[in-house]
Amino acid sequence: MATEQEHELELELDPSLPCCRNLLSAILAMEPSECLISHARACGGGLITEQVQQFIWDHCLSTPGDFHAPYLKNFVKKLIWQVEFDHGYVLDQLYELYAQYMTSFKDDSFSKRDARICKRISFLFPDGCSELLSCPPSRELVFPLQCSLNMLEGDTGCSIWPSSLFLSELILSHPELFSNKSCFEIGSGVGLVGLCLAHVKASKVTLTDGDLSTLANMKFNLELNNLNAETDTSQRNKDPSTVQCLYLPWESASESQLQDIMPDVVMGADVIYDPVCLPHLVRVLTILLNRMICGECTSCKRLSPNGRDENGERNYKDASDRSEDRCKAVNKDGCDGRSKEAPVAYIACVVRNVETFNYFLSLADQAKLDIMDLTDSLKPVNLLQYMQSYNQTGVRLLRITCSHTIRQV
Ligand SMILES: C[S@@+](CC[C@H](N)C(=O)[O-])C[C@H]1O[C@@H](n2cnc3c(N)ncnc32)[C@H](O)[C@@H]1O
Known part of the structure; x- marks a missing residue:
């Protein structure tokens, strides 16, 4: 006959x-151990019961697969x-696993700062979100992403x-802003956006990114998620599983290279932090965003930045002539009038230094x-509530176009 303890574990x-x-999403995303412990307690109504330990064992520890072993070792230690x-009563298999970890890894193996790890970021759609077009039937979207343990690696990317x-x-909360639009990201890092x-x-x-090792890691991540990373800009690949990955340092991106892109939406996440780069970043944004829309919208016109030529002279005519040529090419190629709308940039940032932001x-x-x-008017649904290391309210969202100003903080 089963004992009471065995019955509970059943x-x-x-x-x-x-x-x-x-709890599972936090483990997959490699959240800090304290976060895992608080989720484990929530599962057991305040205590890490044997049932909770068994759950963790069954879903993560019994077959650790490609989990990062030093991370698990640290978690098992804190759990015990x-x-x-x-x-409470610690399951025998947890003690045994920890003993195995003790003989396999030295304590410093987690601190090898150049190590690559694979975090799985799960977006969890809460009840009531199933009408969102982006919500999968399982109400869960998981992206594996290779990252570095070193925050500064790949120029932070x-x-x-x-x-x-x-x-x-x-x-994912407002897919209508991005679906069927040509979207272009600067400083893309690991490629999650x-x-x-x-x-x-x-x-x-x-x-795009201005760091080559970041770009290589980004391409790896796209392929890890079954997308094709395309680096050839001359190809107009319409395959929806193809994502273009470009080396684009803001300092050296040429005007013509940027003008040829003509995106509907420009994105940038945590790109406002280095004052030295900011004039270049603003130049890039200006060129990408300053596509003027003609009345009929059969073609789009663009002014050179500030309407000046190489000699600093105002030269609207030449700029719009060049632009018309380019637009004819685009229209021939099937421009469906999406360019009726002026391009817009969504830049998200954490203001770490007010002077830099200003x-x-x-x-x-x-x-x-x-x-x-x-920030206060377009709030996304919180799809990462399990991620205690992430504070949605700490991020500001800027919408940038070409002509209102923002009050400085
Ligand atoms: C703080 S990381 C943000 C990465 C990613 N957007 C994210 O939020 O996870 C800044 C990114 O901008 C890129 N970056 C910084 N300066 C740059 C520059 N001058 N030109 C192009 N990319 C740059 C870095 O390589 C890095 O990928």
């Missing part, structure tokens, strides 16, 4: 319960410590920053860019 936790989904602290989590939530854009069926997704605003103002702060 009553497995249901993985579709919100608390269980939160917490259960012992509560005077091999880590996932909060603003890209924010923009991803925005895309691009994966969300492809998911909501943007007509074209172009990701410097960006003043440069944008000089470049006659209009900035609207949408």
Whole structure:
């Protein structure tokens, strides 16, 4: 006959319960151990019961697969410590696993700062979200992403920053802003925003970065998520599973290269932080956004930035002539009138340094860019509630077009 303890363990936790989904998603995203412990407690009504331990064992520890072993070791250590602290019963298999980890890894193996890890970012659609076009039947969208443990690797582009989590939530919450639009991202990092854009069926997704190792990691991530990374700009590949990946340092991006892109939407996550780069960033945004729409919208006109030629002379005519040629080419190629709308940029940022942020605003103002702060008016659904390391309210969202100003903080 089964003992009471065995009977309790037979009553497995249901993985579709919100608390269980939160716990598993946090482990997959490699959230800090404290976050996992608080989710584990939530599953057990405040205690990490044997049922909760069994659930963790069954879903993560018994077949760790490609989990990062030093990360799991650290988690198992904290888990055992917490259960012992509560005077609870620790499952034998947890002690045995920890003993195995102790003999396999030294404590410093997690601190190899150049190590690559695979985080799985799960967007969890809450009840009531199923009418959202981006919501899959399972109400869960998971993207594996290779990242670095070193925040600075790849000029910071091999880590996932909060603003890209924010923009991803925005895309999935408001797919209508991006679906069937040509979307272009600057400073794309690991490529998460691009994966969300492809998911909501943007007509074209172009990701760029100015760091070559970041670009290589981004391409790896696209392929990991069954998308084709295309690097040849001369190809007009209409395959929806193709994402263009371009090397685009803001300092050296040429005007003609940028003018040829003609995106409907420009995206940027956590790109406002280095004052040295900001004049270049603003130049790039200005060229991308300053496509003027002609009345009939049979073609689009663009002025050179500030309407000046190489000698600094105002030269609207030449700029619009060149632009008309380019637009004819686009129309021949099947421009369906999407360019009726002026391009718009969505830039998400965490203001870490107010002076740097205000410097960006003043440069944008000089470049006659209009900035609207949408932080309080266009809030995405919180699809990452399990991720305690991410604070959606800490991210600001700017909408930038070519002509209103934002009050400085
Ligand atoms: C803080 S990371 C943000 C990465 C990603 N957008 C995210 O939010 O996770 C800044 C990104 O901008 C890129 N970047 C920085 N300066 C740049 C420049 N001058 N030209 C092009 N890319 C640049 C970096 O390589 C890096 O990928």
